Amino acid sequence: METxxxxxxxxxxxxxxxxxxxxxxxxxxxxxxxxGCSHSVVHRLIMEVIDELGILENTIGVAPVGCSVFAYxxxxxxxxxxxxxxxxxxxxxxxxxxxxKIVFSYQGDGDLAxxxxxxxxxxxxxxxxxxxxxxxxxxxxxxxxxMAPTTLEGDVTSTTPHGxxxxxxxxxxxxxxxxxxxxxxxxxxxxxxNSAKTVRKCKKAIKQAFQYQIDGKGGTSYVEVVxxxxxxxxxTPIEANKKIDEExxxxxxxxxxxxxxxxx
Amino acid sequence: xxxxxxxxGFGGQGVLxxxxxxxxxxxxxxxxxxxxxxxxxxxxxxxxxxxxxVSDTNVSSPIISSYDTAIVxxxxxxEKFEPKVKPxxxxxxxxxxxxxxxxxxDIDIYAIPAAIEAAKLGNKKTMNMIILGAFLAKRPxxxxxxxxxxxSKVLPERNHHLLPVNKKALKHGMExxx
Amino acid sequence: MGKKLLMKGNEALAEAAIRAGxxxxxxxxxxxxxxxxxYMATNLDSRGGVFVQAxxxxxxxxxxxxxxxxxxxxxxxxxxxxxxxxxxxxxxxACAELPCLLVNVVRGGxxxxxxxxxxxxxxxxxxxxxxxxxxxxxxxxxxxxxxADFVYxxxxxxxxxxxxxxxLTDGALGQMMESVEFPEYNPEEHLVDHSSWTTxxxxxxxxxxxxxxxxxxxxxxxxINIHLQDKYKTIQKNETRFExxxxxxxxxxIVAFGLxxxxxxxxxxxxxxxxxxxxxxxxxxxxxxxxDELKRLANSVKGILVVEMNAGQMVEDVRLSVGSNxxxxxxxxxxxxxxxxxxxxxxxxDLSKQVKI
Ligand SMILES: Cc1ncc(C[n+]2csc(CCOP(=O)(O)OP(=O)(O)O)c2C)c(N)n1
Ligand code: SF4
Ligand SMILES: [Mg+2]
Numbered sequence: 001m002e003t004x005x006x007x008x009x010x011x012x013x014x015x016x017x018x019x020x021x022x023x024x025x026x027x028x029x030x031x032x033x034x035x036g037c038s039h040s041v042v043h044r045l046i047m048e049v050i051d052e053l054g055i056l057e058n059t060i061g062v063a064p065v066g067c068s069v070f071a072y073x074x075x076x077x078x079x080x081x082x083x084x085x086x087x088x089x090x091x092x093x094x095x096x097x098x099x100x101k102i103v104f105s106y107q108g109d110g111d112l113a114x115x116x117x118x119x120x121x122x123x124x125x126x127x128x129x130x131x132x133x134x135x136x137x138x139x140x141x142x143x144x145x146x147m148a149p150t151t152l153e154g155d156v157t158s159t160t161p162h163g164x165x166x167x168x169x170x171x172x173x174x175x176x177x178x179x180x181x182x183x184x185x186x187x188x189x190x191x192x193x194n195s196a197k198t199v200r201k202c203k204k205a206i207k208q209a210f211q212y213q214i215d216g217k218g219g220t221s222y223v224e225v226v227x228x229x230x231x232x233x234x235x236t237p238i239e240a241n242k243k244i245d246e247e248x249x250x251x252x253x254x255x256x257x258x259x260x261x262x263x264x
Numbered sequence: 265x266x267x268x269x270x271x272x273g274f275g276g277q278g279v280l281x282x283x284x285x286x287x288x289x290x291x292x293x294x295x296x297x298x299x300x301x302x303x304x305x306x307x308x309x310x311x312x313x314x315x316x317x318v319s320d321t322n323v324s325s326p327i328i329s330s331y332d333t334a335i336v337x338x339x340x341x342x343e344k345f346e347p348k349v350k351p352x353x354x355x356x357x358x359x360x361x362x363x364x365x366x367x368x369x370d371i372d373i374y375a376i377p378a379a380i381e382a383a384k385l386g387n388k389k390t391m392n393m394i395i396l397g398a399f400l401a402k403r404p405x406x407x408x409x410x411x412x413x414x415x416s417k418v419l420p421e422r423n424h425h426l427l428p429v430n431k432k433a434l435k436h437g438m439e440x441x442x
Numbered sequence: 443m444g445k446k447l448l449m450k451g452n453e454a455l456a457e458a459a460i461r462a463g464x465x466x467x468x469x470x471x472x473x474x475x476x477x478x479x480x481y482m483a484t485n486l487d488s489r490g491g492v493f494v495q496a497x498x499x500x501x502x503x504x505x506x507x508x509x510x511x512x513x514x515x516x517x518x519x520x521x522x523x524x525x526x527x528x529x530x531x532x533x534x535x536a537c538a539e540l541p542c543l544l545v546n547v548v549r550g551g552x553x554x555x556x557x558x559x560x561x562x563x564x565x566x567x568x569x570x571x572x573x574x575x576x577x578x579x580x581x582x583x584x585x586x587x588x589x590a591d592f593v594y595x596x597x598x599x600x601x602x603x604x605x606x607x608x609x610l611t612d613g614a615l616g617q618m619m620e621s622v623e624f625p626e627y628n629p630e631e632h633l634v635d636h637s638s639w640t641t642x643x644x645x646x647x648x649x650x651x652x653x654x655x656x657x658x659x660x661x662x663x664x665x666i667n668i669h670l671q672d673k674y675k676t677i678q679k680n681e682t683r684f685e686x687x688x689x690x691x692x693x694x695x696i697v698a699f700g701l702x703x704x705x706x707x708x709x710x711x712x713x714x715x716x717x718x719x720x721x722x723x724x725x726x727x728x729x730x731x732x733x734d735e736l737k738r739l740a741n742s743v744k745g746i747l748v749v750e751m752n753a754g755q756m757v758e759d760v761r762l763s764v765g766s767n768x769x770x771x772x773x774x775x776x777x778x779x780x781x782x783x784x785x786x787x788x789x790x791x792d793l794s795k796q797v798k799i
Contacts, residue, residue, distance in 0.1 A: 058643035062508070063654075072652035078641035080511045081654035083534050086504035089496070093508025094641070096492045097466045097516070101643055119504070122497035284448075284619065291448045291621045299448075300618035325708035326618055327701065329784040417448070 023051040027076045036237020038227030039068050041193040042135060045203045046104070047075055049210055059102040060094050062087045066108035067141040067229075085116025088123035091130045102213055104131040109150040110140045113175040120175065127184030127219045131209045134176070137227040138248065145232035149173040152251055157232070172251060176224045180257035186219025187212050188258035192226040192249065194241035205256075217260060226252050265295075265320045267405055268328050270345055272313035273337025273358070278392030281418050282335075283314035286396065288414030289406040290318035298326040311340055318405050333403065335395055337361055356399055356441075358391070374398065374441055381436060387426070390433035397437025408434060446623050451589040452616040455519075455545065455609070456481035458593035463629025464543075465491045465514035468505035470498055472521045473557040474613035475547035479519065499524035503531030510540040511653045513640035515597055515629070519545035521613070522563055523554065525571075532606055533572030537655035537666065541600035541636075543593065544578070544608045547616040550778035558778025559613035561700060564755035567610045568729045575667055577674045578608040579681065580728040582699040586620035594627050601634040603677055610728060612751065614701050614780065674730075683726035684735055688714070692721025693799050694790055695739055697760050698749040699725045702781055706749050709786035718799070720790055728756070733763035740764040745797040747789055749781050750774045769797055 022028070025047035033039045050059055056077060063071035065084035072079035082090040087105040095103040112120050112134050123132070139157060140146040146159040152172050154163040164172075180188040187209055191202035202225060209221035226248055228240035235243065273279045280301050290297040301314040315331075317323045333354040334345040338361045349355050351370045359365075359375035366373050378394040385394075396411070412431055416424065449457070456478045459467070467482040479495070486493040496502035502518045509516040520528065525546040535542060546567065550560035567580045579599050581592040589611060596607040641651050657663040687710065689695065694713075698706040703724040713720045723739060725732050740746070746768060748757040757772045764770065773789040775781045 056643070057645050057647065060512075060641050060643055069656060072650070072654065076644075076650050078643055078650060079652040080508060080641055081538075081652065081656055082507070083504060083530055086500065086507075086531070089501040089504035090508035090511075092494065092501075093466065093468065093505035093510070093516070094512055096494055096505070097509045097514050098512050098642060118497050119501050122501065126494075287619060288448050291446060294446075296621070297448065298618060298620045300614060323620070324711055325704040325706075325783060326614070326620070327705040327780050327782065328708060329782040 023048045025051045025056055025076050027074050029073065031074050032070060033067065034231045036228065036230050036240065037067070038137060038193050038225065038229075039135060041199060042133065042202070042225050042227070043068075043071065043074050045193070045199070045206050046106070046133065047077075049203065049207045050077060053207065053210055053214065055102050055210070055214065058100070059104070060098075062091045062094070062103070062105040064105070064107040064111040065142070066111050068106060068108065068135065069142065071106055085111050085114070086119055087111065087116065088128070088130070088132060089119045092123055092126070092128050095128055095130050099129075102210065104133060104210070106133045107135065108141065109134070109136045109138065109148045113149040113173050117175070120179070121182070124179055124182050124184045124220045124222065127186070129213055129216060129218060130220060131206075131213050132220060132222045133206070134222065134224040135227045136224055136252065137229040137232070138172070139229045139232040141229045141232045145234075149175070152247060174252075176222070176252075176257060179222055184219055185222060185258055186217060186260055187221040187256075189222070189256045190224040190226060190252060190254050192244060192254055194226075194228060194244045198254070212260070224252075226254070265318070265405065267318045267332050267403060269316050269333035269335065270313055270331045270348070271316065271335045272311060272341035272345055273361070275312040277312075277337045278389060279312045279337060280314050282392040282396050283316040285411060285414040285418050286316050286318065286406070288417050289410035292410040292413050293406050295319060295406075296321060296323050298323045300326045311338070313341065333399065335399060337395070339363060342366060354399075354402055356395060358395060372402070374402070376437065376440055378437065381440065382433060385429060385433055385436065387429050387433075390430055393430045393433035394437035394440065397434040398441040400434075401438040401441045446621045448619050449586060449622050450477055450617055450619050451586045451611065452477035452547065453481050454586050454590040454622045455593055456485070458590035458624060459517055459543070460485060460489050460491065461624055461627055462594050462597045463490070463515050463633070464517050464597075466494075466506070466509035466516040467491060467518065468494045468496050468502040468509070468516070469518050470496050470502050470520065470524060472524045474549060474559070474616050475519050475521045475545065477616070478545065478547070499527040500531065503528040506542050507531055507535055507538075507540060510535065510542045511641045513636035513642070515543070515601075517543035517545065519547065521547045521549050522551050522560070525563065525566070529572030532578070533574050533576060534655045535606050536576035536578070536670070537574065538653050539604040540606070540653065541604050542606050543596045543600055544606055546608060546610055548610065548612045550776065556778040557613060559615070559701060559751065559780060560776070560778055561612060561702065561751040561755070562753075562776065563610065564728065564750070564752060567608055568731070568759070576670060577677075577729050578606050579603065579677060579730075580608045580610050582610050582726060582728050583615060584700050584703045584724065586615070586618065586622045589615060590622050590624060594625070598632055599681065601632070601636075603673060605673065605677070610700070612701050613778075678730040681727060682730040682732050682734070684732040685722075685724040685726060686735070687722040687724070689721035689723060689739055689743075691719050692742070693719045693744045693797075694721070694793055695743040695746045696720060696722045696749055696786070696790075697725070697736070697746060697756070698722065699728060699756065702749045702751050705781050705783050706786055708783035709790065712783055712787050713790050716787075718790055718794060725756070731759050731763070733759070736760060736763040740768050743768070744799060745793045746770045747786075747793050748772045749786055751780060752776060769793070771796075
């Protein structure tokens with residue numbers, strides 16, 4: 001009888017193929033995210049990518065204010081925790097004084113597309129050679145489920161108790177579409193993690209984004225991940241993932257919005 | 265020696281650069297100097313002025329209430345600074361730009377038609393150097409050589425071909441006041 | 443000492459920063475500090491650093507945060523409205539103990555105010571400014587020479603204490619020209635080894651470093667606060683700086699910092715000519731404030747006159763220092779006006795009468 005690193009008891013461990021293992025780049029600790037939350041999945045994908053690309057020793061991440069404010073307790077890379085909305089400004093500061101290092105920011109929709117809109121736009125406008133990860137869960141998860149800039153029309157939140165009325169609260173912002181037309185953007189893609197298939201694709205996209213930064217081709221690589229927030233949406237994770245397929249992706253369709261020119 | 269002066273006029277008359285040239289010249293001669301401008305919207309079309317202090321000892325304050333010398337290049341500046349010249353001090357004004365001349369009796373007053381004289385020299389912009397020359401004839405704080413060294417710092421490189429005509433203007437001003 | 447140069451205060455400050463080895467400058471245009479930004483834009487990239495014009499002061503201070511977390515010398519500069527915008531970021535840096543040099547070239551407020559010089563941001567500078575219990579080390583130059591000198595001092599202090607340092611100056615000191623000499627200063631000899639905490643990647647597989655100001659457990663957050671307060675006490679003990687001018691025989695003591703200390707110096711000369719025994723205590727560090735020296739002088743002088751370019755801010759700290767045993771009078775001008783030496787002399791005379799000198 002043997003025990004896996006996660007403490008699972010197993011009779012014949014040595015005869016089994018390891019089909020999944022936690023990358024060392026994740027801290028060996030449970031995350032504080034709600035069960036089924038997309039944040040955990042995306043954390044894992046980023047850390048796997050860093051592991052696979054062998055860039056752990058020169059990568060610096062920037063955590064936002066939002067549910068992922070403690071990202072540095074889960075991602076075992078050097079990190080800085082930024083003020084609400086300012087992650088890409090912080091990332092700019094790091095990258096500019098250490099241009100040879102790999103820098104990524106990680107932000108929610110309130111962080112990136114409301115309070116930090118100016119930083120978002122201008123970081124990309126300068127074409128900072130960093131990776132921006134954008135967790136679009138259509139809600140303010142951390143503060144308890146208020147309307148986010150990305151909340152869909154009609155969705156009920158604690159600050160849109162009658163559903164989002166676009167004539168009063170404005171439209172769900174298409175910030176990724178806005179970013180895609182900017183010259184400073186190098187790679188802009190929208191992914192999801194609500195199924196095994198989308199998770200695999202998402203990881204590929206994140207890896208591509210980091211690879212572009214490593215290659216130093218110039219410009220910002222940006223990955224939006226259409227995410228769930230089972231707690232904020234008041235749904236089970238399965239219902240939440242279903243809502244993504246049935247409602248969210250219609251408004252926020254998946255795919256690359258901007259890819260580098262061929263041969264670049 | 266401790267000379268506290270104010271140079272005032274319209275923006276574009278070379279007020280700030282005149283003061284700055286004098287400050288540079290003072291520094292060249294190892295004196296303590298300070299130059300403090302009025303700046304901002306005031307500078308655009310309105311009045312501009314700068315205080316210059318040239319001293320053998322450390323300058324206690326660049327902010328002063330009264331002046332040993334006032335150099336004024338227009339009417340509003342004359343009205344503003346005539347009362348602030350210390351008794352026994354000097355007031356030099358550009359007479360083409362002043363309709364109502366100063367009236368004080370307890371200071372030395374000199375009218376210099378520098379605008380016309382500068383036009384005669386073929387470069388209207390040298391008006392400020394004519395006035396500066398006149399001032400230096402009365403208060404030889406620094407040498408002409410130092411002034412020229414200062415001016416070469418104030419004038420951008422591309423305008424250095426204007427140094428000779430400025431020198432001429434300076435000397436002309438010294439003559440005019442006699 | 444190098445050779446004498448005639449420079450604007452803002453430019454002297456910028457030049458000193460480059461000589462002090464600043465590696466990152468992040469700023470946003472605002473009068474009357476723009477010469478500083480422009481000097482950096484023109485010179486820093488070719489002299490070993492990077493210049494970034496940020497999209498706002500909010501972005502600028504957060505860029506400073508990020509760059510500081512890598513352990514290099516970083517700075518920003520702004521003027522009053524911009525400094526207000528930076529407060530959140532500064533509070534984060536104070537808590538995360540990130541070194542940086544901040545410059546506020548103060549203009550008259552409140553609101554958009556005026557671009558003329560002021561000392562109206564004293565409270566904001568010395569009482570924290572942003573949210574939470576923290577202090578900046580605040581240096582107040584009163585000449586172009588000190589605009590340069592305090593940059594070196596500021597970088598050394600910020601590195602030593604891992605606490606943001608603020609140079610609190612004003613539009614007039616920024617714009618005026620005086621001669622300045624840059625001292626011999628080799629940054630290499632002054633740099634502090636920050637490698638135990640900086641975020642530069644887990645080199646050689648070392649353990650993770652992270653920078654944060656978030657501590658949700660109140661016990662932990664209190665511990666951090668106690669640590670910060672202890673640090674401020676140490677700073678108070680070691681770094682209080684002031685200048686005394688003719689205080690030995692003074693009946694009237696002027697307390698003034700920055701530009702108003704220069705007007706006051708002229709007033710002192712004028713008053714002494716008239717036989718009035720005036721001295722000046724000029725706080726050089728506004729935090730830590732020279733309370734002990736004030737207390738000491740309060741025993742020998744008969745009255746204190748505080749001169750500021752605001753409605754009366756530092757005067758509160760003076761009163762806290764000396765108590766109610768001695769009259770403390772105040773003279774201030776606001777909105778970009780500068781106290782004139784003759785106005786100060788008049789106040790000195792009034793106070794002299796009041797205390798029967
Ligand atoms: C200046 C400031 N304003 C407000 C907050 C409160 N706040 C914390 S997280 C948050 C919203 C986070 O939402 P989002 O960015 O979408 O992240 P999520 O929690 O959904 O992942 C807000 C408003 C703050 N910390 N700082
Ligand atoms: S509140 Fe929402 S976003 Fe936050 S951890 Fe829970 S599920 Fe995830
Ligand atoms: Mg969100």
